[in-house]
Amino acid sequence: MAKTPRAPWKRSNPRKRAGKAAKHLSPAQKSAAKARARRAGxxxxNLVDNMRMAAKKTSKKKTSKKKTFKKKTSKSKAKSAKKSAKKSRKRSAKKTAKSSRKGSASAREKDPRGGLTAAGRKAFARKQGAHLRPGVTKPEAEMTPQEMRRKGSWAVRFYGRAKLPPLVDAKGRPTRHALSAHAWGEPVPKTVAAARRIAVKGERLLARYRRTKR
Structure with missing residues (x-):
């Protein structure tokens, strides 16, 4: 047979058995207990009313703990947001530094007067395996047959095509396509007629190369 629980007024105070001091209700709890008794008529x-009010004290503690936990979580969220913002700023700074390094490297690889620099030719050899050589700037009388072939094929490829790329930009400055003539010892063309004259010179060099080969 299971024992029926004894009424609280028939049991001894557990705090006294443990040797602890008894806790008293606060004035607010006492007024709440009186109001509960009046509602019950x-x-x-009585003891039950006081026990109810004493039990509510623990629930208040729990709610206060929940509030502090919420405050802590909001603080931790703010800290994590700050950390993520710092990380994003670092990433953007790294990206800008990389892009600036790439831009400076490409500027070093391109000759501002036209064509590629020695560093640019090395970069092409490293990336694409192409063995590029500097343009032929010698006079026609001093050229070897191979140099005639190289310069003639360049001139026909660049300025002998049916439709030429733009030779001048919107501000009237020569484009990279036009500046490539400087790397081969030719005047930079700004008009289609000037570009066609370079192409005709290239055809003459190729014809001379074929005659010397025969």
Whole structure:
């Protein structure tokens, strides 16, 4: 047979058995216990009313703990947001530094007067395996047959095509396509007629190369 629980007024105070000091209700708890008794039709609060009010104290503690936990979580969220913002700023700074390094490298590889620099030819050899050589700037009388072939094929490829790329930009400055003539010892063309004259010179060099080969 299971024992029926004894009424609280028939049990001894557990705090006294443990040797602890008894806890008293606060004035607010006492007024709440009196109000509970009046609602039940009693003049004074009994032990059950006081126990109810004492039990509510622990629930308040729990709610206060929940509030502090919420505050802590909001603080931690703010800290994590700050960390993520710092990381994103670092990433953007690294990207800008990389892009500036790439831009400076490409500027070093291109000759501002036209064509590629020695560093640019090395970069092409490293990336694409192409063995590029500097343009032939010698006079026609001093050229070897191979140099005639190289310069003639360049001139026909660049300025002998049916439709030429733009030779001048919107501000009237020569484009990279036009500046390539400087790397081969030719005047930079700004008009289609000037570009066609370079192409005709290239055809003459190729014809001379074929005659010397025969």
């Amino acid at each position: 009693r003049r004074y609060p």
